[in-house]
Amino acid sequence: MVDGENVVATRLVLHLNGRETACEAAPDRPLLGVLREALQLTGTKYGCGEGQCGACTVLLDGRAVRSCTLTVGEVAGRTLTTIEGLASAEALHPVQQAFLDTEALQCGYCTAGMILATVALLQEHPQPTEAQILEALDSHLCRCGTYHRILRAVRRAAELLGAAR
Amino acid sequence: MTEDLLHEACDALYLPSLRRRGFLQAAGGLAVLCAVGPALGQADDPRRAEVGTWLRIDHDGSITVYSGKIECGQNIRTTLAQIVAEELAVDPTSLTLVLGDTDLVPWDAGTFGSQTTPRMMPILRDAAAAARAALLDLAAARWQVPATGLRLAAGQVREVGGPRQIGLGELVAGHQLLRRVGQAPATAPSDWRVAGQPQRKANGRDIVTGQQRYPSDIVRPGLLYGAVLRPPGWGAELTAVDLAPAQALPGVTAVRQGNFVGVAAPDSAAAAAALAALRPHWRPAAAAREAELWATLRPAPAATLQRNNVAAGLAQAAVTAASSYRVAYIAHVPLEPRAAVAEWSDGKLTVWTGTQRPFGVQQELQQAFGLTTAQVRVIQPDVGSGYGGKHTGEAALEAARLAQAAGRPVKVCWTREEEFQWAYARPAGVIDVLSGAAADGRLVAFEQHNHNSGPAGLKPPYAIEAQHTEFHRADSPLRQGSYRGLAGCANFFARESHLDELAHALRLDPLALRLRNTTDGRLRGVLEAAAERFGWAQTPPAGHGYGIACGYEKLSWVATCAEVTVRDGRIVVERLVTAFDCGAVINPDTVRNQIQGMHVQALGGALFEALHFADQQITNRWLSQYRVPRLRDIVPEEIVLLDRRDQPSVGAGETPLMAVAPAIANALFRATGQRLRDLPLRLPQ
Numbered sequence: 001m002v003d004g005e006n007v008v009a010t011r012l013v014l015h016l017n018g019r020e021t022a023c024e025a026a027p028d029r030p031l032l033g034v035l036r037e038a039l040q041l042t043g044t045k046y047g048c049g050e051g052q053c054g055a056c057t058v059l060l061d062g063r064a065v066r067s068c069t070l071t072v073g074e075v076a077g078r079t080l081t082t083i084e085g086l087a088s089a090e091a092l093h094p095v096q097q098a099f100l101d102t103e104a105l106q107c108g109y110c111t112a113g114m115i116l117a118t119v120a121l122l123q124e125h126p127q128p129t130e131a132q133i134l135e136a137l138d139s140h141l142c143r144c145g146t147y148h149r150i151l152r153a154v155r156r157a158a159e160l161l162g163a164a165r
Numbered sequence: 166m167t168e169d170l171l172h173e174a175c176d177a178l179y180l181p182s183l184r185r186r187g188f189l190q191a192a193g194g195l196a197v198l199c200a201v202g203p204a205l206g207q208a209d210d211p212r213r214a215e216v217g218t219w220l221r222i223d224h225d226g227s228i229t230v231y232s233g234k235i236e237c238g239q240n241i242r243t244t245l246a247q248i249v250a251e252e253l254a255v256d257p258t259s260l261t262l263v264l265g266d267t268d269l270v271p272w273d274a275g276t277f278g279s280q281t282t283p284r285m286m287p288i289l290r291d292a293a294a295a296a297r298a299a300l301l302d303l304a305a306a307r308w309q310v311p312a313t314g315l316r317l318a319a320g321q322v323r324e325v326g327g328p329r330q331i332g333l334g335e336l337v338a339g340h341q342l343l344r345r346v347g348q349a350p351a352t353a354p355s356d357w358r359v360a361g362q363p364q365r366k367a368n369g370r371d372i373v374t375g376q377q378r379y380p381s382d383i384v385r386p387g388l389l390y391g392a393v394l395r396p397p398g399w400g401a402e403l404t405a406v407d408l409a410p411a412q413a414l415p416g417v418t419a420v421r422q423g424n425f426v427g428v429a430a431p432d433s434a435a436a437a438a439a440l441a442a443l444r445p446h447w448r449p450a451a452a453a454r455e456a457e458l459w460a461t462l463r464p465a466p467a468a469t470l471q472r473n474n475v476a477a478g479l480a481q482a483a484v485t486a487a488s489s490y491r492v493a494y495i496a497h498v499p500l501e502p503r504a505a506v507a508e509w510s511d512g513k514l515t516v517w518t519g520t521q522r523p524f525g526v527q528q529e530l531q532q533a534f535g536l537t538t539a540q541v542r543v544i545q546p547d548v549g550s551g552y553g554g555k556h557t558g559e560a561a562l563e564a565a566r567l568a569q570a571a572g573r574p575v576k577v578c579w580t581r582e583e584e585f586q587w588a589y590a591r592p593a594g595v596i597d598v599l600s601g602a603a604a605d606g607r608l609v610a611f612e613q614h615n616h617n618s619g620p621a622g623l624k625p626p627y628a629i630e631a632q633h634t635e636f637h638r639a640d641s642p643l644r645q646g647s648y649r650g651l652a653g654c655a656n657f658f659a660r661e662s663h664l665d666e667l668a669h670a671l672r673l674d675p676l677a678l679r680l681r682n683t684t685d686g687r688l689r690g691v692l693e694a695a696a697e698r699f700g701w702a703q704t705p706p707a708g709h710g711y712g713i714a715c716g717y718e719k720l721s722w723v724a725t726c727a728e729v730t731v732r733d734g735r736i737v738v739e740r741l742v743t744a745f746d747c748g749a750v751i752n753p754d755t756v757r758n759q760i761q762g763m764h765v766q767a768l769g770g771a772l773f774e775a776l777h778f779a780d781q782q783i784t785n786r787w788l789s790q791y792r793v794p795r796l797r798d799i800v801p802e803e804i805v806l807l808d809r810r811d812q813p814s815v816g817a818g819e820t821p822l823m824a825v826a827p828a829i830a831n832a833l834f835r836a837t838g839q840r841l842r843d844l845p846l847r848l849p850q
Contacts, residue, residue: 024629037432043375045549047500047848048581052788055500058395081714083375096373103754106762107238108372109500109549113614115373119572138796142786143500144238147767147799 012076016041017085018062020088027073030062032056034072037083043083043112047141054140057113058082064120064136083112094164099150106144114140118154122161126153182698195222195299195342197292198271216225217271217290219346221248222300223342226320226334228260230289233273234281235265236519237555239818240755241281242367246285249752251352251359252293253333254317256659258367265523265545275522277553277647278817281721282751286814291346298349303336305431354749355677355811361810363754368547373812379549380519381504385574388506389418391567393577394426394443395587398781399644400450410442411457418571419443428565429571429764433578453642459491462639463595463616475599478610478631478798482601485610486667489597490659492618492642492844494590495777496783498793501549502584507551507564514541518561519548526558533562534569553647553764554588554835567649585786591648592641596620596659605849606673606681613660617641619652621661625660626717643778649763650819653718654770654826658844659713661827665834675831676713687809688717690792692803694744699726709739710835720815725824729832736772736827736846744805745821746813760804760821767825769794 009024023038030049033039035058044067047055051066058067059081074143089119094098095118105111114137119127121136130134133154142150195219232251236242242262263269267278273285297317304322305312314325315350323330356359367594371377396403404670406426416431417439429434453461458648466489478486478504505518514536520526530541533546548555560577568575579587594617601610601787611632615623622634636652648654668678676696683689692715698700705711708730715724725744727738739763750756773792785791826844839848 004627014253026434034628036382040384041375042378042384045379045501046381046578047502048788050581050787050789053500067375083373087374091368092373099373100365100369101832103369103758105366105369105372106240106758107500107548107550108377109373110368119347134797137606141497141500141795143552143793145762145793145794147765147796148802149758151799 001149004142010014012072014076014152017081025072025142027076028071030059031070031072031075032067033077041082041084045109047110052116052139052141053110053112055110057116057140058115059120062120062123064117081116083116086115093119094160095122095153095157102149102153102156104146104149106146106152109141110142114142114150118157121154122158125135126162127158129130176600179829183828184526187501189692190407193224193255193337193339193341195337195340195344196220197295197346198345200264207770218478219271219289220296222333222337224334224338226332227284228255228333228590230260230262231270232262232264232285232289233524235276235334235523235545236504237276237521237551238365239281239759240752241278242547242823243290243364244282244751244755246363246367247360247364251357252290252297255320257364259320260712262367264547267523267544272484272524274472275525275556276429277521277556279819281723281816282747283813283815286751287351290351290533291349292349294349295344295346299342299344299701300333300336303340303342304331305459306819307331307336312762325572351357354368354526354814359750360751362752364752370804372474372715378519378546379504380506380546381501381549381576381759382577383506383517383576385506387573389429389431389567389571389573389575390433390436391427391429391564391575391577392433392440393563394440394445395583396424397447398452399561400452400781401447404448405448406443406445408503409770410440414439414442418567420474420570422566425563425566427567429567429573429575432527433638434635437666442509450781453778455778458593459595460829462593463597463637464570466597471801472612472633472635474631475490475610475633479599479601481603481609483604484610484667484670485599485601486663486670487597488663488666488842489595489601490842491596492655494593494645495648495770495774496585496590496791497552497648498556498788499548499552499554499584499586499790501798502579502581503560503588504576504578505557505558506574506576507561507568509568509572514565516542516561516565517544517546518558518564519551519555520545520558520561520800521551521553521555525556527560530561530565533567534615551771552649553651555587556647559587559664560661581788583698585791586778586783589644589646592645592652593850594655595642595656596654597664598659599665600667601611602671604671606671606678608682615656615659617623621651622653622718623718625687626685627679628683643776643791649720649766652820653716653823654743655844657716657823658830660717660840662830662840665827665831666840667711669761669834679713679715685717685722687722688715689709690807691715691722691744691746694807695724695726695742697804699742700745700807701726705835708836710832710837712756712828712830712832712835714822714824716823718823721817725828727825727828727832729829729836731833731837731848734848734850736829736848738768738772739799740803741825741828742805742820744807744823745817746807747815747817747820749810749814750806752813753806753808756806757804757816759818760773762801763822764802764825765794767822768798768800770844771826771846775845779850
C-alpha cells in the first residue's frame with residue numbers, strides 16, 4: 001500500500017462472511033477496493049465512489065453500509081457480510097430467492113446491493129411500510145429501471161421470511 | 166447411414182478453420198454453420214461473408230450456441246435460448262450460450278438498433294431447425310425407419326408409438342456432422358411451446374449470489390491495476406510530464422505515449438497514488454460555451470424551407486403550425502463504468518471488456534497495435550448495462566497499452582467521473598417542425614428538421630402526402646454517440662408535441678387527430694389499445710391532464726398515454742400506460758420488464774436529466790450532481806403487449822422509450838395550458 005511516498009500496509013483481521021479473514025492493507029483504504037482486489041470478493045460493485053448508488057453495499061454488524069466510503073480500518077474487528085456470504089451452501093437467502101422469483105433485475109449490476117439493503121431493512125422492519133422501503137432503497141440506483149419489481153421483491157421477501165419464522 | 170453429412174462448400178472452405186478452433190472433435194458432434202450474411206454486417210466489411218458456427222451438439226449431449234451479440238441486461242441470453250430450445254425440444258436452461266467472444270463466435274457488427282431479435286434470432290432458430298432435421302435423419306438411418314416417425318423430446322430422439330429412444334450425445338458420437346442454416350423449416354410462433362412463455366433469467370442465480378463475473382470483475386494471475394492521467398478538459402495537449410516520481414514507487418510502471426499517460430500498480434490505491442505523484446503540464450483547448458450551444462447546433466432555422474411539395478400542401482391548409490423543440494445532452498450512466506482487463510501472451514492480445522461491439526473493439530486494438538485479427542481476442546463478459554453508451558473500446562486500449570508496458574495483465578476500471586467526462590453523451594438537438602391540416606384534421610403538409618441529434622424516428626408514421634424530413638449534422642461541442650433509441654426520443658418528442666399543438670389549434674381531440682391520419686393498422690392497434698386501457702375518453706380530474714403520443718421505429722409500434730398534474734410547482738406524472746407491438750413476443754415477462762425499465766429511464770430524460778459543461782469539462786460529472794430516476798420517481802403504470810403471433814418477432818428494448826416524454830408534455834399542456842418545448846421539461850419558476 002502506498003500513501004504518497006510512504007508504504008503503510010498493516011495486517012488487518014476482518015470477521016467476513018462468518019470467517020476470520022486476514023489481509024494486508026493500509027487502514028485508510030476504502031473497504032470496497034480491499035474486498036474486490038485483495039480478497040477477490042467481486043460481488044460487491046463499484047458504481048460511483050461517493051455513496052450515491054448503493055452498488056457497493058455490504059452489511060456491517062447487520063446494517064447496510066457503503067463500502068466505497070468506509071475505510072477498511074473502520075471495519076476491522078467488526079462483522080461484515082458481502083453478497084457471497086448470504087446464501088448457505090444449499091439454499092438461497094429468502095431475499096435472494098425473492099429477487100429471482102420476481103425477476104427484479106435486468107443487467108444485475110445493482111442487485112447485490114439491493115439484496116443486502118433489503119436484508120437489513122427486513123431485519124429492522126419485518127413488515128416494512130412503503131415509506132420504510134423508500135428510505136432504505138431510494139439511495140440505491142437501478143439504471144435499468146426495475147424499481148417496480150424491486151418493490152415486489154421486497155414484499156415477496158417479507159412474505160418468505162415471515163413464513164420461515 | 167454412417168457417411169458424414171458434409172456440405173461441400175462448408176467442407177472446402179471452413180473445415181480447417183473449424184478444426185483449428187476445435188469445433189469438431191475426434192469423438193464427434195454436430196455443428197451448424199453458415200455465412201454471417203449481409204443482414205448482420207456493414208456492406209463494406211469483408212468479414213460479413215465469413216462462415217461461422219452458430220450451434221454445436223457434442224458427443225456428451227451438450228448444446229452450445231454461438232453469437233456475436235452481447236448480454237447487457239436486455240436478456241437475450243434467455244430469449245435466444247428459448248428460441249433454440251423450442252426447435253430442439255430441450256430445457257432452455259440446459260443450453261450454453263457463448264456471446265461476444267471474437268475467437269469463438271461468427272463476426273457481428275454489434276448489439277444495437279434492436280437487431281438481435283429480428284436479425285440474430287432467425288439465424289439461431291434456423292440453425293436449431295437444421296440441427297433438429299440432421300438429428301432425426303441420423304436416428305432414422307440408425308434404426309432404418311422413416312424420419313417422419315421420429316420426434317425430439319427432453320434431449321432425445323424418440324420413435325413415435327415405438328419403444329426406441331436415444332440421447333442426442335450418443336446419437337452424434339463418432340460422427341462429424343456439418344449442416345447449413347436454412348436447410349429445414351422452423352417452428353411457427355403459433356406452435357411455440359417453449360418460446361412465447363415467461364422464462365426465468367438464464368444466469369439469475371449467479372447474479373443474486375454475486376458469482377456473475379462482469380468485465381470489471383475479471384481477475385488474471387499477476388494482475389496489476391491501471392489508472393490513466395486525464396487532461397483538465399477535452400482537447401488539452403500534454404506539453405510535459407515527469408514519470409520518474411511515479412516510477413520510483415514500488416511495483417509501479419508508468420507509460421507515456423503522446424497524450425496518453427498511465428500507470429499500472431499492485432492495487433487501485435497504489436495506482437491512484439502513482440497518478441497523484443505526476444506533475445503534468447497541459448495546454449488547454451479553446452473552451453466551447455454552453456450558452457452558445459443552440460446557435461452552434463442550428464445556425465439558422467430550416468423548417469421554413471418548405472422542401473418537396475410541402476409549400477403546395479400548406480397552401481391547402483385551414484390551419485398551420487410551426488414550432489421548435491430542443492433536447493439536452495444526457496448521459497447513459499451505465500451502473501458499471503467502462504472496464505477492461507488486457508493480457509499479452511506470445512504476441513497475442515486478449516482483452517476482457519464491457520462493450521456492445523466486441524468485433525469493433527478488436528478492430529480498434531488491431532489498428533492501435535498493428536496486429537492481425539488472429540492476434541487479438543476480445544471477450545465480452547455479460548456487462549453492467551450500456552444503453553448505447555458502450556460502442557467504443559477506450560478502457561480496452563488503455564489496459565492493453567499498460568499491460569504491454571508492464572509485461573503483466575492490467576485492469577482499467579473507469580471512475581464515475583471518468584465515465585461522465587470522457588465517455589460520450591446522447592446528442593443534444595434542435596428540431597423544427599412545420600405542418601398544415603384541413604379543418605377536419607387531415608394533415609396536408611408536414612416538415613421536420615433535426616439538427617445534430619440524429620435521423621432515427623424522423624419520418625412520421627402518418628399518411629401525409631406532402632412531407633419532408635431531414636437531418637442536419639452540426640459541430641457538437643461535446644463528444645456524442647449512440648443512446649438507446651438514438652434520436653427516436655428527440656424526434657418523437659418534437660413531432661408528437663407539435664401534433665398536439667396542431668390538434669389544439671384545430672380544436673380536435675389529440676387521439677382523434679392521430680387516428681384521422683393513421684392508415685397503418687398496427688399504429689392504430691397500439692393507439693386504440695393504449696387509449697382504451699388508459700381510459701382516454703374519461704374526463705381527467707380537475708387540474709390533471711391527459712396526453713398521448715405514438716410512433717413506429719425499429720420495426721415496432723408504440724403508444725403511450727400519460728396523466729399529469731402540477732403539485733408544489735413540480736410536474737407530477739400520475740400514471741403511464743404503454744401499448745407495444747413487437748410482433749410475436751418470445752418472452753412476455755422480459756418485454757414487460759424492458760418496458761417498465763424504459764418508463765423509468767424515460768422519466769429521467771423527460772423531467773430532469775441534462776449534462777452541463779464549461780471549460781471543456783462536464784460540470785455535473787458525479788452522481789451527486791447528475792440526477793437519475795430513483796425509486797421515489799416511479800409512477801403507477803400499465804403495459805399492454807399486442808402479442809402478434811402472425812408477425813415476425815422484433816426487438817423490444819428501445820422503441821417504448823420514445824413516446825413517454827411527448828405524452829407527458831402533452832398531458833402537462835392539457836393540465837396547465839403551458840406548452841414546454843425543451844427536454845428536460847421544466848416549469849418556468
